Structure formats: structure tokens, C-alpha cells
Amino acid sequence: MRFLLIIILQFACFSSLNAANLAIIIDDIGYRQTDEAVLSLPQNITLSVLPHTPLGQRLALEGHNKGYEIMIHLPMQALSGNALGPGGLTNDMNEQQVKHEITSAFGNIPFARGANNHMGSLLTQLEKPMLWVMQSLKSKQAYFVDSMTTKYSKASDKAKAVGVPLLQRQVFLDNDLRQHALEKQFKQIIYQAKQRGTLVAIAHPYPETVAYLKANLPRLKENGINLVHTSDLLATDIAKVYSTSSYQTLR
Template sequence: MRLFYSLLLLTLNTSQSYAAQSYAAQIALIIDDIGYRHSDETVLALPSTVTLSVLPHTPLGKQLAKTAHEKGHEIMLHLPMQALNGKTLGLGGLTNTMSEAQIRNTVIDAIDSVPFAKGANNHMGSLLTQLDNPMLWIMETLKQKQLYFVDSMTTRFTKAGDKADQLGVPLLKRQLFLDNDTSASALEKQFSVMISQAHIEGNLVAIAHPYPETIRFLKANLQRLEIEGIDLVPASSLLSIDISPAGGTNPTATLR
């Protein structure tokens, strides 16, 4: 009888362990703002499951995108959009003074400047993402080019998600910024919040930047996710559809 209960307990523990593995939490970590600084090349030392979002028309962007793709990273376009604080956007920036044709052409040129981009997210955009027409034109262009969109959520009044859903553009939303403060204590605090939130919600989209402090922290700490039973996955893995050319797209895709 004692042997029977021992075997039963072993079976239950094995089943629970298998279930935990089958339903592991997932984190998509996006490093954006890539393309201007030679120090941005340090992102290539991160695991290939980290997604890299590259600014358009930057001195290093095209080559970094190619090299990162060869190393297995998923590539995104970091699309500059007008902010409420009036910060300079750089090449490929989208503003509220642009016509529909200008916005569409600028988005297409930006996509063409970043090889292998599968998705896009907004760089800044606290002003532009609040505007219906510009976001509609942007999402229509992304749909035409078969790119998904990650709303960086730089304003709670963003219309980006509404327009993406309206048009059937596969959509994710940023849930956490990792490195608004790059001090060691702040990075550790946000990393711990990221882990806790991923366990609670099942999956999570986090955004960080190629700051030297951030890269050093991630290189030293990303292995903690596996210990926590969390899978680090490319951003597109969190979409509830297959966005590969053979897979097509589902018009109701959102973060699952």
C-alpha cells in the first residue's frame, strides 16, 4: 500500500510538472531605438529570442538588421511618430502636418530601410498615436506590407490599437518598460516586476533600450527567466495567429 501511494504521488508530481511546462509564461522582450550608435551593436550579444526594433534610415540600422537576422533575432521597424514634447524625430518621422500620401510613402520607405522587419512599433508618438486619420493610414500601410504592430503605449489615449483591430492588423501592446531608470536597483526592480506580471498574466510584452547598463544587466540576468519557468520568445510568438507567408493572417489577432 505504501508503494502504491508513493507511485501515485510520483505520477501526480510528474503530471503537474508537465502541465507547468506546457503552460509556461512567456515574455517578448523588444530592444528598440537601434541604429544610430556603434554601441547598439552590443544587442547582438543577447539571446536570439530577444526581438530587435530598428529605427529607419539610420547609419547602422540596415547592417545591424541583417546581422541580427542571420543570428536568429526577429526584426521590427521602430517607426518615429510625433510626440507631445516636440522632440526631433529624425529621418522617417511621421507628424500631424503630413498628408495621407506623405504618411503612406514615409511608412513604406521606412519599411524598405529595415531588412527582414516582421512588425513595427512606435518610437515616441504620444501626439500622433492619439489621432484617428494618421493611425488609420499607418495601419492600412502596415497591413498592405503584412507587418504586425506593437503599440508602445506612450499615451493612454492612443488610437493605434483601435485602428489595428479595425483593420485586422495583428496587434500587441507594451505592458512594461524595463529601463526608464538605468540604475542597478531600478533595473532589478523592473525585472522582478516583469517576472511577477508574466506569471500572473501568462504572457507579457516588455520594451527596453540599448543602453550599456541595460545590456549588461540583461546579459547577467536573462537566464533567471528559465529558472522561473518563463519562456523568452520573439514578439510574433505572442500573436494568436501565424504571420508567416504560408500562414496568412487572422483579422482578429490580438495578444493572447
């Protein structure tokens, strides 16, 4: 009996060690009343909130109080020229202006543990602005997740130079909100998480996405995948560049 118990415990430890870890970041939070539905998702989802938005500070505070990990979704200039909203970082800003905006964003959401870029297909390609971003995050002891809106991003190089923990997004869940498209991307999340051992996925607070996740997140455990806070991935020392990371331009 004792021998059987030891075998069971060893198997449990082995399974735990070999389980894949997945972080799902819901970003673009702050403008729509429907964004509040993200607070109905499991608490090991990470919420990335746009600073200085009508609902951002309140939803971030409520999420923080409920145990969600909170990030700041930093608006950065895109190749498309899309409007950034408040707190946006652009290529015509100097060092003082960039750092002021990041300080202001953390003042708006003071309990944020990290940040990722909103759009940024232009700004993340620029060495000086990304250095200033990383210096600011270093001073806040915050990590950075590169949303990978361009394959030419300098975020990883500058994060390493400054000593900021960095992760990269591998999969977007909901660029297409049709059910079959969500299912296709979710299967990719499961497959890549199992292949890599760790994965960062990004989704958005669309009603279709929230409903899909609520119905399908239990499938992760069935596939040996742990849903964890984004900072938990940093603890496993996976802050490295994936040469196969996908990207989406013009965001």
C-alpha cells in the first residue's frame, strides 16, 4: 500500500512538472460597457487595460481586488496611422515625453505588474523609443509582453539590454469572431502550448470571445494545460525570443 502511494505521488509530481503552462491576456479593456464581462472569466486570466479610458481604472481595480493579474495596454503608434487614444506613444516624442506617459499610465493603474503594446507596428521597430519604454518599465519593476504586431520589433533587444523580463505573444485568439475561426485558433493554442510547454495568447473583450472562453476553457485541463497568470511564465525562465513567433502588421 505504501509503495502504491509513493508511485501515485511520483506520477502526480511528474504530471505536474510536464504540464504545459498557458497565459491568456485579454487586452483592449477600457472603452465598452461590455468589457465588464471579462470579470466573469476565471481569475487566472490576465487583464490588460488601456490607461485613461472611461472604464479602465474601475475595471482594473475590480479585477485586481478579485485576484486577476493586471497589465497596462500601452498605446503605441501603428503603421496604419490608427488613432491611439489617451496616453499614446508616437515616434515624434522625446525621451521625457515617452517616460512621462508611461509614468502617467502607471499612476492611473498603479497595481499593474506589466505592460504590453496596443498596436505599435511602427513604434516597436524604433530603437530609442523602445529603450525609453524599457527603462521606464525597469523603474516600475514591471515586465513586458511584446504583442508581436511586427516581426521587426526591437522590444526583445531593448528589454534584454535594460534587464526587463519579456515574453512574446504566440497566438491571437479572436482576429475573426466567427465560431469556427475561434475554434481553429483555440485548437492552435492547445497544440502549441503542448508542443512548446509554455505559451502566451492574446484575446479581446468581445462578447463572442468571452462566451467562447467560458464554454471552452475547461478543455485546457483535459489537455494537460495549466492556465496561469502571465508573471508565472516569467518564473519558469521562458523570457526568450521565439524565432517562429507569428505577427500581425498594421496594428
